[in-house]
Amino acid sequence: MVDTSPDLRHQLLAQDIGKIDGVFWTHDHADHCHGIDDLRALRFGRSNAIPGFSSTETMRRLQKRFDYVFEGQHGYPTIVEIAPVENLRMHAGFGVDSMEMPHGPINTTAFKFDADGKSIGYATDFSELTDEMVTFFKDVNILVCDCLRRQPHPTHACLATALELAKRSKAGKTVLSHLDKSMDYATLSEEIPKNVLVGYDGMKLLA
Template sequence: MKVVVLGCGGSAGVPMVGGEDGGGDWGDCDPSEPRNRRTRSSILLQMDNGEAVLIDTGPDLRAQLLAQRISRFQSIIYTHGHSDHVDGINEVRAVNRVIGQPIKAYGTAEVLAEIEQRFSFVFKPWKPPGFFRAVLEAHPFEIGKETAIGSYAFTFIEQQHGYAGSSGVRCGNFAYSTDVVELSEQSLNVLEGVDTWIVDCFQLTPHVAHAWLDRVMEWRERIKPRRTILTHMGVAMDWASLCAILPDGVEPAYDGLSIDLPDPPRANNQQVA
């Protein structure tokens, strides 16, 4: 399995719109370091059998797919309904056209209902031929229950994201926890044993809705992943400065980071949602 980080920025990206000359607000990030230029957070899992699963459709999706030369995936997981993780949903029409079929969309029933309320036309049944709009098929999952997406087993993790919830994702020895500020003991138990963990770390100091560096370090000590990769980073998180202070086994993500991992376990046919 290959994990591709399509974007690792917060809801406003880096740089944020603004700045003295209108060219962008970089905060503490060095504009000359290309790894500080961050689009909204999303990843793609490319499986060894050719299947691919996208996690979230942020507003930068088209540019992300073009930058990473990705044109095919069969499934999308939605971690939650916030705009910076959903609003690129119309861009999947191009992928519908490439693969010639609807794309399966996974999320909690509440999240899928929220997205369908905002983008109802995307979830209307497909009438072939052709795709004049994006076409998704809703497949609700239950937190904590193993679910098959394509040929592979996934487990979804309850997360607290400030005033809302979100879903973490575990697939084999890999886990993804974006947009999270609190993890219950039960959720930490599900994360135990992961080899590689991509986790929300918006800034260095405490935040009401996102994890910060000390909190991630506390979780890391509990979970003990071999590799911890920080994502959903804001303008306080300069790439080189982070590399200078982070311990071995912890690193900041960057747009386009590619991670090679063993293929995860296959799912049983009767588990397919």
Template sequence: MQITFLGTGTSQGVPVIGCSCAVCRSVDYRDKRLRVSVHLQVAGKSIVIDSGPDFRQQALRQRIDHLDAVVFTHEHKDHTGGLDDIRAYNFRQQQDMPLHAEPRVLTQLQQEYAYIFADHKYPGVPRVELHPIESDTEVFEVAGVPFQPIRALHYKLPVLGYRVGGFTYITDANYLSPDSLDLMRGSEIIVLNALRHEQHISHFSLQEAVDILEDLAPARGYLTHISHQLGRHHDVEANLPPNIRLAYDGLVVSSEW
């Protein structure tokens, strides 16, 4: 299984509009962070988790010329704002795009993208198939690939992370129950959000994320959904445990399937 980090930034991205801090002025390509998303290539399938506002740019940069499904973690705009750009895959593949999400999230998509679901559609709008994730504990299939949902809380909003084989992906969370942690345990790679050094109402801080990863002890841990408040990539990574790294846009890693 090949995992590509399409975006590793927070909802504002990095650099932040109008900011002149050292991170936003950095010339290190690893400090340029689009909105958070990952691309999985597994069992001959191409699957994206979250299609944020930068999805078109990300798909072009990584040359994703085929897409079998989109899976959503939750309904916030930095995770859903690029949905319209699946049109290119509709045209290319001549089929509807499967969208997998909890019923609440699918309802939000139907409201925000009402033109996609209109009775009388404008020619060329995205074509989708809705696949509700009805259980936050039972494995479901995405293009034939088993996904284990993992419940997390994003402040008071219930969101989903996912485990696919030896790879676990959690973003936009500040609480994981003991049961959720047990589902993550034994993963070869775990990705966890780490917004900044200070505690935050809806995201793990750097130390909170590191503590969880050290407890779960994956072979490799990666941090994502990073804000400019965390600091420059080079400076932060120098102080992390050897098996925990900061993810960055375009990073490609592999995991056992």
């Protein structure tokens, strides 16, 4: 799982998800982490805490804000055991790489997941497209990409920036995400290349 949005409980129920192997946080802004308490239900039945990963700075901020999640208190078990992500290798044949992206005055973490010769990139909340990002996401099978609106924004990618990353990285498919209410699904779908898709809740993708 990537991030714990405030509507996490609803999303888990809608997709009938009762178990996860781990959670990755891109950064600590409220819309990406304030559903963290809903991980409590996923902790039940486990013999150990849920593995969690983020940048060192995000980890520090999350631990300060949600200390009970990471420490366990008053007889309740630790919900998440968090660690720095730094090129984590989770299992044989499954890998996770990460890099930092500019998100206005802070950084957010991009992830790339590799398994069985396929790769999925995750780039949310970035305000500037860098050459390092293009290299990082080069030839991924699927790229989930920040795309807040059509007009430029000081902390998020606009449509032109998202499409530029999709083109320069040569991603097999790009899924536009983090869309605001101005990004009508039907209208936007007609404007974008065929290998670029408009994301929506419950969308399922195969690499």
